[in-house]
Amino acid sequence: MRIVLGVTGGIAAYKAALVLRLLREAGHRVRVVPTEAALRMVGRPTWEALSGEPVRTDVFDDAEHVDHVALGRGADLVIVAPATANLLAKAAAGLADDLLSTTLLTVTCPVLLAPAMHTEMWLHAATQANVATLRGRGVHVLDPDSGRLTGADTGPGRLPEPAAIVAAALALVSPAIDDLAGRSVVVSAGGTREPIDPVRFLGNRSSGRQGVALAVAAARRGATVTLVAANVDDALVPDHPAIAVRRVETTLELRDAVRDAGSGADVVVMAAAVADFRPATTTTHKIKKTSAGPAPIELETNPDILAELAAERLREGQVVVGFAAETGDATGDVLAHGREKARRKGADLLAVNEVGADRGFGDVPNEVTILDGEGSVVGRGSGTKAQVADAVWDAVAARLRAATTIER
Numbered sequence: 001m002r003i004v005l006g007v008t009g010g011i012a013a014y015k016a017a018l019v020l021r022l023l024r025e026a027g028h029r030v031r032v033v034p035t036e037a038a039l040r041m042v043g044r045p046t047w048e049a050l051s052g053e054p055v056r057t058d059v060f061d062d063a064e065h066v067d068h069v070a071l072g073r074g075a076d077l078v079i080v081a082p083a084t085a086n087l088l089a090k091a092a093a094g095l096a097d098d099l100l101s102t103t104l105l106t107v108t109c110p111v112l113l114a115p116a117m118h119t120e121m122w123l124h125a126a127t128q129a130n131v132a133t134l135r136g137r138g139v140h141v142l143d144p145d146s147g148r149l150t151g152a153d154t155g156p157g158r159l160p161e162p163a164a165i166v167a168a169a170l171a172l173v174s175p176a177i178d179d180l181a182g183r184s185v186v187v188s189a190g191g192t193r194e195p196i197d198p199v200r201f202l203g204n205r206s207s208g209r210q211g212v213a214l215a216v217a218a219a220r221r222g223a224t225v226t227l228v229a230a231n232v233d234d235a236l237v238p239d240h241p242a243i244a245v246r247r248v249e250t251t252l253e254l255r256d257a258v259r260d261a262g263s264g265a266d267v268v269v270m271a272a273a274v275a276d277f278r279p280a281t282t283t284t285h286k287i288k289k290t291s292a293g294p295a296p297i298e299l300e301t302n303p304d305i306l307a308e309l310a311a312e313r314l315r316e317g318q319v320v321v322g323f324a325a326e327t328g329d330a331t332g333d334v335l336a337h338g339r340e341k342a343r344r345k346g347a348d349l350l351a352v353n354e355v356g357a358d359r360g361f362g363d364v365p366n367e368v369t370i371l372d373g374e375g376s377v378v379g380r381g382s383g384t385k386a387q388v389a390d391a392v393w394d395a396v397a398a399r400l401r402a403a404t405t406i407e408r
């Protein structure tokens with residue numbers, strides 16, 4: 001494939017060298033188009049040596065061959081990493097004052113921009129508006145990672161890892177898969193809330209992004225999807241003709257909705273973070289402070305929905321998939337806990353991911369190991385939540401295929 005790799009002048013420009021290497025190792029031809037500012041971070045010889053191609057920054061460098069038009073027409077994919085706030089603004093406005101911005105105006109292939117900048121610049125209304133404009137035009141703009149930035153500051157603005165950028169970019173041009181066509185799937189997402197009184201609840205930090213990514217990926221692969229969304233932010237809930245959304249709040253509501261939709265489904269994926277306990281009683285009035293101090297909250301155990309689905313099988317041959325967020329502790333590492341959980345829950349597949357203060361929750365890249373019911377590794381996925389979702393569906397599709405072959 002012919003790829004244009006644009007590099008703009010952020011400190012993270014050095015990471016683009018790794019993006020370039022990964023693309024070259026995967027067998028792609030890459031033309032690097034840095035901006036002048038990017039060349040102050042990483043010099044031309046590095047880009048020429050790693051790409052084996054000439055490197056130009058200006059439209060007048062090779063005016064005879066009208067390089068920007070040739071580059072744009074010949075490209076199968078354009079990646080800009082890092083993409084500064086300035087590049088986003090120029091691309092949104094359609095400005096063309098160097099080879100990279102000019103090339104962006106001539107391409108018709110998929111374009112992926114990987115922004116990196118200080119948190120304030122990323123969150124600025126101007127940048128967010130530019131990102132929205134670009135996304136509205138079909139440009140793929142990755143969300144930056146959260147974490148340590150160039151100085152002492154931390155927050156969203158880090159360039160995503162080179163492997164994640166490459167995987168997200170290549171996914172844009174990979175042939176469409178429809179291996180779930182004709183299948184009906186249920187995905188639970190989000191986190192359940194158990195009311196204590198009319199204003200308080202026991203809950204968890206699950207955003208629902210992974211479950212939403214699973215629903216979207218399943219729909220893209222041809223499935224009819226019911227998304228059972230437990231307290232998922234409206235902005236995240238997909239509006240897709242193949243995805244029916246059922247909103248729930250508590251574990252018991254989630255259980256009812258999943259069982260109801262699951263009775264006709266080929267696959268049920270429990271990606272929701274389910275509260276294991278709920279207050280034994282819920283008051284109808286707000287609990288007030290008293291001089292006697294807080295009264296203890298008595299809890300009772302919620303049903304284990306995944307274990308129930310696995311034990312009962314609402315439909316013959318149904319594939320039941322669980323997720324396990326683990327941290328590892330003195331008694332075993334993440335995978336050891338995952339294996340134990342896979343056997344205990346009895347699901348067909350369990351996607352195990354490591355969570356911690358900055359891993360697994362919210363808008364961060366993910367890594368999962370997919371185990372079968374005996375605890376053997378049957379797949380792995382890493383990168384964005386969309387990529388993890390595809391890894392899970394790959395494993396599910398393989399099981400569905402195997403079952404169909406046996407039936408024949």
Ligand code: CTP
Nearest residue numbers: 270272274276302303304305306322323324325
């Ligand atoms: N799950 C469920 N019902 C519950 C708890 C969990 O269906 N009451 C499902 C989750 O949706 C997930 C899987 O079980 O797919 C694993 O969830 P997790 O919270 O890791 O499992 P627990 O059984 O709660 O284990 P732990 O003791 O580690 O909390």
